[in-house]
Amino acid sequence: MGLNGDARGGDGRTERLVVIGGDAAGMSAASRARRLKGPGELEIVAFERGHFTSFSACGIPYWVGGEVDGRDRLIARTPEEHRQRGIDLRLRTEVTEIDPAGRRVHARDVDSGSGSWMPYDKLVLATGARPVRPDLPGADAPGVHGVQTLDDGQALLDTLARTRGRRAVVVGAGYIGVEMAEALIHRGFGVTVVDRGSEPMPTLDPDMGRMVHRAMEGLGITMVNDAEVTGILTGPQGRVRAVATTHAEYPADLVILGIGVRPETSLAREAGLPLGAHGGLLTDLAMRVRGHENIWAGGDCVEVLNLVSGQEQYVPLGTHANKHGQVIGTNAGGGYATFPGVVGTAVSKVCDLEIARTGLREKDARRVGLRYETVTIESTSRAGYYPGASPMTVKMLAERRTGRLLGVQIVGREGAAKRVDVAAVALTAGMTVEQMTALDLGYAPPFSPVWDPVLVAARKAAARVRAS
Incomplete structure (x- = not known):
């Protein structure tokens, strides 16, 4: 199929949604919009300059390390599956220019070099992020x-x-x-x-x-x-x-x-779209690019509101990208949805060591002018007498005077990382550490001490706040 298109929306004609980027945010948006509107109501064209769509970049280290058996295990939905669902997906096609005033994009076939303009009624920018490559001698050397x-x-x-x-x-x-x-x-x-x-x-x-x-x-x-x-x-x-x-x-x-990575927003910058302090696109709650009624953006190319600090932040994670795509697809498909923001939750591991964090670090709190108290506690993943109990360290930040939870960091072995989800919910709800001490968390010796490590930290933080 060629790059040209000759239909525009309006006056009873089929509208066209153009999506730039074929990974999490872009294809989630396309798929959600397609579920809301059929091909006769909305034509969807997605451009992806690479060979793959809807893949898990987060899983690449585990594929390289041999823990995931094969590349295909990281692909959630193939190009053929997207096409079967009524999405005109064009691989190895790179968008080189956006013309918001003319409502069109210029797309180029990566292999042949041929290109042309395609008009749109609605546009989704899901251009992702680019790895930071240092400007150093030898940075492009083989190996x-x-x-x-x-x-x-x-x-x-x-x-x-x-x-x-x-x-x-x-x-x-x-x-x-x-x-x-x-x-x-x-x-x-x-x-x-x-x-x-x-x-x-x-x-x-x-x-x-x-x-x-x-x-x-x-x-x-x-x-x-x-x-x-x-x-x-x-x-x-x-x-x-x-x-x-x-x-x-x-x-x-x-x-x-x-x-690390930076938002891939060169197209947006050249088109005059609004960018934030971190270089990411700025959107409203509906993930619509500010000042542009018919353009949405999501995934690693946007900045998001941090619900704890109240400031825009750059958080390139697949969890957010998929949620952005759902919100964008709902709105582009004629529905209504919003993305309120994030608290900054992330987990990782180094072999059997689990690492988790949510909310603000100490330097984040200082930067936005918050005064805080910190506590660090040592506990275990299970009841101390139960086989397999392993040490766990929990650090908690609470706002001075109010006791509002500001952040939690956890490092430990099995069972440590996902405990951060309790803190993520508490942060989203705006809970104080005093309120957290009464949370009715599950307990049995194989899973937790009678006082969960997060609650132990909350009790100590509450006492610190009362004494401040």
Whole structure:
């Protein structure tokens, strides 16, 4: 099928919804709109510049590490399945320009280079995020990999299969960096993680990140903190041979860039659409781009309201992207839905160490002018006498005077991470730590001590607030 289209909505003609981006937000929006309106009422055209749709980028480290058996396990819905549901999905097609005044987009076939304009009545921007690639010598050398798409994951696996040496350096110690370090350990590599921060997992406070640091070293990972990478060094054939910092060089047969992502909003910027302080698109509660009645945006290309701080935040997570897509598809399909915001919940792991956080860190609270109290408690995942009980550390922030819960961080073994969901609900509801102490949580010795660790932290935080 060609890129051209000759029908526009209005005057009884079939409306056209154009979606840019074929992953979580974009295809969730397209699928939801299709459920609300049939092909005779709404034509849906989706452009995706890659080879895949509706895949789990979060699962790539586990595929690389061998815990997930095969790429196809990460694909929720194939292009063929989308097409069978009445969505005109065009792979390997990149939108190169948006014309909001003319209600049209310019799309180009990636393989042939041919392109043309397509008019739209409604537009969805789900352009996602782009990995941060440092402007350093050697950053594009063979053996240096980012991990964002299934194509990236396959390219990395191909490199692993033909790399003779077994030394890997991961640059960055956020979620991707930590998870890829674990994946490479599973693959039998010696792993060094180089990070500019004082501790890994910058989404945690440093005291909690220190626990992750110790656990990673316990797995045999070499941790290098407070290190600024100055270049990626190459050998005679141009392949990577080391990562250089201001103080040392770290030999490498393979380098993973896990520095993070930024919103992919170059199209939006060129079209004059509103961007926030973090570079993401700004939307209203209906996920409509501010000031543009017929354009919506969602997923990793937007900023969202943090319900705790009251400020816009950039939180690129698949959970939000799918919810954004549902809201957008409902509204584009003639219904009504809103996305109120987030509290910033995320979980991860390093082998058997589970890591969770929600709400504000200490520096977040200080930045928005909140005064707070913090408590940190040690507990266990089960009743202490029950076999398999393991230690767990919970840190809790509460607003001074009011006692409003501000944030929770949890590090521990089995059963630790998902406990953060209790705190996420409490944050969303605006509960105080005093109110949390009365929560009727489930108890049995195989699952929890009689006082759940989150409630122990809430009791201590409530006492701290009363004494402040």
